[in-house]
Amino acid sequence: QQQVKQSPQSLIVQKGGISIINCAYENTAFDYFPWYQQFPGKGPALLIAIRPDVSEKKEGRFTISFNKSAKQFSLHIMDSQPGDSATYFCAATLIQTGANNLFFGTGTRLTVIP
Amino acid sequence: DAGVIQSPRHEVTEMGQEVTLRCKPISGHNSLFWYRQTMMRGLELLIYFNNNVPIDDSGMPEDRFSAKMPNASFSTLKIQPSEPRDSAVYFCASRPDRGPYEQYFGPGTRLTVT
Numbered sequence: 001q002q003q004v005k006q007s008p009q010s011l012i013v014q015k016g017g018i019s020i021i022n023c024a025y026e027n028t029a030f031d032y033f034p035w036y037q038q039f040p041g042k043g044p045a046l047l048i049a050i051r052p053d054v055s056e057k058k059e060g061r062f063t064i065s066f067n068k069s070a071k072q073f074s075l076h077i078m079d080s081q082p083g084d085s086a087t088y089f090c091a092a093t094l095i096q097t098g099a100n101n102l103f104f105g106t107g108t109r110l111t112v113i114p
Numbered sequence: 115d116a117g118v119i120q121s122p123r124h125e126v127t128e129m130g131q132e133v134t135l136r137c138k139p140i141s142g143h144n145s146l147f148w149y150r151q152t153m154m155r156g157l158e159l160l161i162y163f164n165n166n167v168p169i170d171d172s173g174m175p176e177d178r179f180s181a182k183m184p185n186a187s188f189s190t191l192k193i194q195p196s197e198p199r200d201s202a203v204y205f206c207a208s209r210p211d212r213g214p215y216e217q218y219f220g221p222g223t224r225l226t227v228t
Binding site for chain 2: 032034036041042043044045046049089093095098099100101102104105106107
């Protein structure tokens with residue numbers, strides 16, 4: 001059973017546009033929601049994360065929007081750049097268990113066209 | 115710090131052979147994780163260790179897979195005998211017990227079983 005569902009599978013955006021990736025989770029006990037960015041040939045790296053006590057977190061051009069009642073969260077990339085082209089994974093976990101078991105979404109391959 | 119180190123980066127082997135993947139976590143990190151990444155199933159947690167002790171191996175697909183962490187600076191993931199369906203990218207990640215919940219991923223080992 002997929003604990004975290006992610007969409008779309010792939011996304012093509014023009015340079016300067018907004019990229020939006022959506023995730024939904026099942027377990028209401030999850031209390032930490034990170035996004036990882038993966039470039040080809042590299043391991044995933046933490047991009048930004050949010051706790052469910054806030055509805056939004058922004059770091060530069062990257063924003064997480066969180067809807068606790070709908071059990072959904074999304075990543076918005078403003079002013080998308082070709083260098084943002086990568087695969088993005090959302091994830092969820094429980095801090096009370098040590099945040100060790102990260103449940104990943106299936107990933108979104110983002111391509112930003114110059 | 116050099117980050118998480120994995121070896122080999124690429125491994126091609128024939129079905130039935132034994133395969134050993136190696137990982138050196140970041141110094142001072144208490145937890146170590148092994149993941150498998152495939153197009154079909156995305157990123158799956160296979161097993162994680164805390165202070166060299168296996169904590170959760172529920173993701174290990176079958177008895178052909180085994181993992182060890184003999185000391186704080188070294189871990190292995192062994193597949194014996196290997197099968198074509200084991201072909202995937204295997205990642206090792208580590209994180210400290212204290213501080214942020216970020217997992218630091220290595221560059222991965224691309225395994226091809228023919």
